Amino acid sequence: MRKDVVLDAFASGMYVQAPESLKTEVADLRTGEDGTVYASAGDAVREQTVYLRTLVESVTDLIPAAYKNKTTLNTEGAEQAQNNRITTDFIRNVEGVYLKLPDDGSIKARVFFYDENLEFTGNYTSYYTESFETNRRYKNARFVLAYSDDRAINYAGEITSKISILKNTKWIMKYRGEIVNLGYTSFQECKDVGYYSFEKADLESITDAPDGLANSGILIAYYNTKNGTYTQEILSQSGRRYFRIGSQEFALLSSKKAVRTKWYALGDSIVQGYYSEADESGTPRLLFDASRTWVKKVAEYKDYALTNCGVGGSGYVHNATVGDKLNARDHVDAIDFSGAELVTIAYGVNDWKYNERLGTFEDDIAVGGTLYSNMRYVIEKILRDNPCCKIFVITPLNSAKYGSEAANYGIGYPFSNNGTLEDIFQAEKRVAEYYGVGLIDMTHDSIVNRRNIAAVLPDKVHPSLSAHDLIARELAEKITFR
Structure with missing residues (x-):
């Protein structure tokens, strides 16, 4: 018998102690290429085979593409030089493709659409830093790709090695x-x-x-x-x-x-119908179209009879910059809510960024002048007009107007009179809870987060049209009547 094999006897039988070299080989076989240690050598082979098969299947979904470095597309879908952009050639007959971007948000992409004759038909107006699928109805597409921080691109492979263009899934x-x-x-x-x-x-x-x-x-x-x-x-x-x-x-x-629910939507410019988009140079623009923003879309989804009371620039304390130039307190005095069945109240970001006084819950409602007192006045005026009205307070989206990613922008950026957007949120939460009205948290629980905020809010305050679409889907599930 070889000296490196030892037989040990037990009452239950015998086992063979393997040589150390064989133990090492088996242990190595159980360790996957990513460092995962499997329960047995068989498990290692089986599970990694499944993984390899998945990789092979995913490769068959890949769409090959040619790229042009230092090139972008203008608002008419034509090429023009730009050092920190690369552009794909035409991806033909796509009927929708899935663009897979890195999970860390380091690369952004924008898509342009063309008809069967390669004539430009439109584009997504914002850059996306998360993977997305294009609209199925377009036949040909081109992508413009860049680093999210817009730094220079030395060669196309820096970007193309990190993204995948895949066939549209079923x-x-x-x-x-x-x-x-x-x-x-x-x-x-x-x-x-x-x-x-x-x-x-x-x-x-x-x-x-x-x-x-x-x-x-x-x-x-x-x-x-x-x-x-x-x-x-x-x-x-x-x-x-x-x-x-x-x-x-x-x-x-x-x-x-059917009797349509009568919905009064109070709020600022985002409610009124303002949105922001970046132009071909990347400069954000503030635009208006009340028919395409989240309030209108929710009304369509829910079949509500909408009265849009949004006024740009307004807050609980801050006076509007357009329209009636009133703050929420003065604005509701001019509205009769006796016919309203549902009211949403969406203020706060203007009070914060214009440094209006936050105050305390005990502030005199009759005197007003603080967010606490004016917010309480607004709710009490609505309930005086209609005690059975259903009310939702919608807290403000985070804003990148001030602050940094490390501090989560507005949520962590303090002003002298009112603190941070987190302080605004806590004040609105306390008032809503006191009156027993609904609270919809869009400050922490919305599509806006610290990594995508630049793409979702091109001007750092107002959502893009595509973001309005997503916000509408979310709020349609939360703004309910009865």
Whole structure:
């Protein structure tokens, strides 16, 4: 028997003690390339084989692209020189692609769209630092890529080695479990249809509905299986009673005319309809379109009858810079809330950045002049007009107007009269809790975070249009009536 093999006897039997060299080899086999130590050599082989197969499958999704260094695209989709940008050549017949960017936010991207004749049709106006999927309806696309801090790019490989352009993944359609009111109250007779791997074309409407049936619709969500994002739309048919997804059918019935919830939206410029976008040189611009901002979109999603009371520059204390030039306290005096069923109140960022007095909860409401006293006045005026009105206080988005990433910008930047945006939030929270009204925390729990704030708020205060879309989706789930 070899000297390096020892047989030890036990009452239960015998085992062979392996040589040290063999132990070392087995231990090495159990250690993966990333340092993971698996329970056995077999587990190591099996699990890493699955990983390799996944990598191979993902490679088949890759779309090859040619790149031009020191090149960007202007507002008309044409090339122009810029040292800190690189641009892809045309990615053809894409019908949507998935651009995978580094998780650390170090690289940003912007996409431009072209028709089948390579004529420019539009672009995403903001740069994104997180992976995203492009709109499926465009046939050809080009990406402009850069470092997030806009530093110089020496050669294209610095950027291209860190990103991937992938084929569009299959979207699966899920019925959201609710019938959408389109002027009438409608409801569902059968169960939620769940997840199905059908394209939108598989959705059918059956035309045997009786004459005069009310319009009805269903809310469909398309989920991206690669990155978990979704988009949604309402599908409706006049005079249709049944819809079918694949083999599943469900019926719609109409009843009495729906009563739309009357919603009064109080707030500043973001509520009124202002948004910001960067132009081709990267300079942010403040723009206005009340039809495309979050308040209008929430009203459409929820079928609320909206009265937009937003005024740019206004706060609980700070006077508006446009419109009636009033602060919230004076503004609500001119509004009769007796017909309102739902009121949202979204002030605070202007009070903070213009250094208005925060005060204390005990401040005299009749005298006013502080955020605490004026906010309490606003809520009490609404409740005097309509004691049964449902109220939500929406706290301000974080702002990059002042402060640094390390201190989380406005949340950590103090002014002499009111402290930080965190102090503004805490004051609004205390007042909302005192009156027992709803509080929606958009200061800490929104799409804005310390890494994406520059992309989401191009001018450091106002969301981009794409950010308004995302905010609307989020708030549509939170601004509820009854």
